[in-house]
Amino acid sequence: MDEASAPDAPLLSLRGLEKSFPGVRALRAVDFEVRAGEIMALVGENGAGKSTLMKILNGVDRPDAGSLRWRGREGFPASPAEAQAAGISMIHQELALVPDLDVGRNLFLGREPRWGPGLVDRRRLYREAQEELDQLGLAVDARATVRDYPLAQQQMIEVAKALSLRARLLVMDEPTSSLTGREVEVLFERMRSLRSRGIALVFISHRMEEIFAIADRITIMRDGAVVSVDPAANLDADEVIRRMVGREVGDPGEGGGWPAVAADAEPLLEVEGLGRGRAFRDISFRLQPGEILGVSGLVGAGRTELAEALFGVRPAEVGRLRVQGREQRIRHPGDALRAGIALVPEDRKGQGLFLGMSVGANTVMAVLSRFLAAGLFLRHGRLRRVAEQFVERLRVRTPSVRQEVRNLSGGNQQKVVIAKWLALEPKVLILDEPTRGIDVGAKAEIYRLMRSLAAEGMGILMISSELPEILGVSTRILVLHEGRLAGSFLPAETDSDELMRAATGTRAVAAGEGAAG
Amino acid sequence: MSGPDRKSADPPAAAAAAEGRIRLLRLLRQGIVFLILLALVGLFASQSDRFLDARNLSNILEQNAALVVVAVAVALTMITGGIDLSVGSVAAFAGALSAGLVVQLGWPPGLALPAALAVAAGMGAVNGVLVVRGGLPPFVATLAMLGIARGLTLLYTGGRPIGIARVEAYTFLGRGEVVLPGLGVAVATPVLIAALVVLLASLLLRYSRVGLQAYALGGSEETARLAGVPVQRIKVLAYASSGLLAGVAGLLLTARLYSAQPQVAVGLELEAIAAAVLGGVSLFGGIGTAWSAALGGLLIGVLGNGMNLLQIASYQQQMIQGAVLVAAVALDQLLRRQRTRVGN
Incomplete structure (x- = not known):
């Protein structure tokens, strides 16, 4: 090993990083450092800038300004390969192993030991892979297929891979999100032993108890800036959350003026004890006409899965669901649409749009049967007029309904x-992260649209990772934590601290509140 | 990102201008094959005085009627994001079956030909069901059908041609003419049939619900499913239509050759795919039209005919065909990038 620097000098130090994407300042004047033999926790709300920071460290993105010093040398890695070669390895939330290859070949993928030109030295490959695995104390056979090991083991195989690359810095992005309690313990044990070998670790997590169990120091980010860097011993969970959320909560929609909710109105949607596998359990709530029910929670808390179950993409396994008092079984999207439930999915491009088709075709795709002549041909003139009406009503900025949505x-x-579903006149509209990747001006328009739809008597379920959005737009808020309802709140009576505590499971919430509504 | 937003100053005029540009680009994109076709015609006309001869031109149309029909067939499945490799074999089987029914079993052609078409459509539907229910990739399902249908053809014919020279219906189908009422123009029957197929398929794709849904499905299957589009039904329909059209092509080939040849239309599927791709039909689905695929078929026909007149050896012909395919698709890609830029 070749570092001869002072023991306490940081192994990695980033200074004054700036990074902007169209419409967003993702990083502002960010300083970040990690020492050898240290576990640095990096925390922040979704969108605080953690991922951008890690992408720069890993050579995926280039910053607009700033400097990187790594083991005494200046300069940003130009690619993930370069970062890896320099000793910086990233272990992603989603595993990056080839599941059908054996462990050894995964470890040495793309840099297999050679045995003559074009030939792989298999004996050496498996021997070295096994050494690497044994060093970590893993009960893993280098010749076995990756798929056959449980997720926790696979995670450790990734760690072994990173170490076999002579990694001096390991970034672990939510490594515990798919692990059970015992597996987390094992992972932490390994992390501590890596630390004692002088390896630096960056641990990204939302789980406070884990952060305090493992981290030496904690870097807290908010809105693209670093709020504080402190030893973990000087902080507690409440303080970390307070700093993550910040005091000032932005106002996404000019507050007040909630659509009136008739308390005695018949609920549009009633859900009782809904559950599917480990994704979510015991979900019960009601949605009244005119309500915008915000669903908050961390990534992986089961929000999207709940939406998909309500819309029948991946149906719920247990529980009951009523729309306007009528029991419904939602097994696929067709059932949901007939019942009057529509979903604006999180993955707008992959699941919401036909990118290569015109604005007009996209708008009317769900209601084509209304425009049939002689059961076969479409009345194009009427289709077009309807599409134009929606374009006008929703103020879609497009030169023509013939324009391709891609543009x-x-x-x-x-x-x-949204127009595609409005054409269907749904009773319940579910929006999953409705303003993700949308600039500020357009966000306000989407909020206004949601309000006016609610005012017309629709029930809206809005899933969002942005607390200001949840607090500013919702008439009521549900928080999910690890697949369960962690609480129900009124925006006027709560704040982001309380929501974040519920979302991280930091403070137990009285059991009765979960089913309120 | 905010391209369209900027132009809201003078809505009606700006909208009309934008509309015109969108239409022009779309036409250009689909019409590129037409331009290449024109260029080829010009080239051959200048090099050979026999090329523009009316008999040569109608010959090109008659010879390529079957190719045009199968080009439309594969375009249908390609638009839904699939592919149909079995069209050549299904065509051969439909031709052999119809001839066998007429010659060996004495069925009246008015019954035998529709029966053969129904069987061909059924084979296509089997493809569709294998894709939809069996979860087979379209490439694999239709590759299997390619083998099965060819084997069935050989089995049914015993490997020998079935002659149909004296059956009047076939003579009409292969070599006959129809005088168009009102125009007084005589059109060869196979050309008329191919033209009707192209017209019908174009109308259905453009103006019918299933047509629009087929494009949607090819553009994004996931979005289509979430929008309540009956994805499975449309896929089966696409493959069944492809089978039916392959059957039509098979009857045309049989009639033209005066016999059902067990080895007819070997490799026709690849020519048809080339034709569709020349016509701008995307192998990834969601893009393309029936009429431009048909023009792609004609382009291949014109190229072959012209090269024959110029006495280019058949080895070289294949190489030139390959080069034209590459050039046309590269041009198409160039145009497509242009479109996105203008759109913004």
Whole structure:
């Protein structure tokens, strides 16, 4: 090993990083450092800038300004390969192993030991792989297929791979999200032993108890800036959350003026004890006409899965669901649409739009049967007029309904997705991250649209990772934590601290509140 | 990102201008094959005085009627994001079956030909069901059908041609003419049939619900499913239509050759795919039209005919065909990039 620097000098130090994407300042004047033999926790809300920071460290993105010093040398890695070669390895939330290859070949993928030109020295490959695995104390056979090991083991195989690359810095992005309690313990043990070998670790997590169990220091980010760097011993969970959320909560929609909710109105949607596998359990709530029910929670808390179950993409296994008092079984999207439930999915481009088709075709795709002449041909003139009406009503900025959706901005694309469902006149509209990747001006328009739809008597379920959005737009808020309802709140009576505590499971919430509504 | 937003100053005029540009680009994109076709015609006309001869031109049309029909067939499945490799074999089987029914079993052609078409459509539907229910990739399902249908043809014919020279219906189908009422123009029957197929398929794709849904499905299957589009039904329909059209092509080939040849239309599927791709039909689905695929078929026909007149040896012909395919698709890609830029 070749570092001869002072023991306490940081192994990695980033200074004054700036990074902007269209419409977003992702990083502002960010300083970040990690020492050898240290576990640094990096925390922040979704969108605080953690991923951008890690992408720069890993050579995926280049910053607009700033400097990187790594083991005494200046300069940003130009690619993930370069970062890896320099000793910086990243272990992603989603595993990056080839599941059908054996462990050894995964470890040495792309850099197999050679035995003459074009030939792989298999004996050496498996021997070295096995050494690497044994060093970590893993009960893993280098010749076995990756798929056959449980997720926790696979995670450790990734760690072994990173170490076999002579990694001096390991970034672990939510490594515990798919692990059970015992597996987490094992992982932490390994992390501590890596630390004692002088390896630096960056641990990204939302789980406070884990952070305090393992981290030496904690870097807290908010809105693209570093709020504080402190030894973990000087902090507690409440303080970390307070700093993550910040005091000032932005106002996404000019507050007040909630659509009136008639308390005695018949609920549009009633859900009782809904559950599917480990994704979510015991979900019960009601949605009244005119309500915008915000669903908050961390990534992986089961929010999207709940939405998919309500819309029948991946149906619930247990529980009951009523729409306007009538029991419904939702087994596929067709059932949901007939019952009057529509979903604006999180993955706008992959699941919400036909990118290569026109604005008009996208708008009317769900209601084509209304425009049939002689059961076969479409009345194009009427189709077009209806599409134009929606374009006008939702203020979609497009030169013509013939324009391909691909060429619209994110906000306008989102309006087209919403228009597709409005044409169907749903009773319940579910929006999953409705303003993700949309610039500020268009966000306000989407909020206004949601309000006016609610005012017309629709029930809206809005899933969002942005607390200001949840607090500013919702008339009521549900928080999910690890697949369960962790609480129900009124925006006027809560704040982001409380929501974040519920979302991280930091404070137990009285059991009765879960089913309120 | 905010391209379209900027132009809201003078809505009606700006909208009309944008509309015109969108239409022009779309036409250009689909019409590129037409331009290449024109260029080829010009080239051959200048090099050979026999090329523009009316008999040569109608010959090109008659010879390539079957190719045009199968090009439309594969375009249908390609638009839904699939592919149909079995069209050549299904065509051969439909031809052999119809001839066998007429010659060996004495069925009236008015019954035998529709029966053969129904069987061909059924084979296509089997492809569709294998894709939809069996979860087979379209390439694999239709590759299997390619083998099965060819084997069935050989089995049914015993490997020998079935002659149909004296059956009037076939003579009409292969070599006959129809005088168009009102125009007084005589059109060869196979050309008329191919033209009708192209017209019908174009109308259905453009103006019918299933047509629009087929494009949607090819553009994004996931979005289509979430929008309530009956994805499975449309896929089966696409493969069944492809089978039916392959059957039509098979009857045309049989009639033209005066016999059902067990080895007819070997490799026709690849020519048809080339034709569709020349016509701008995307192998990834969601893009393309029936009429431009048909023009792609004609382009291949014109190229072959012209090269024959110029006495280019058949080895070289294949190489030139390959080069034209590459050039046309590269041009198409160039145009497509242009479109996105203008759109913004």
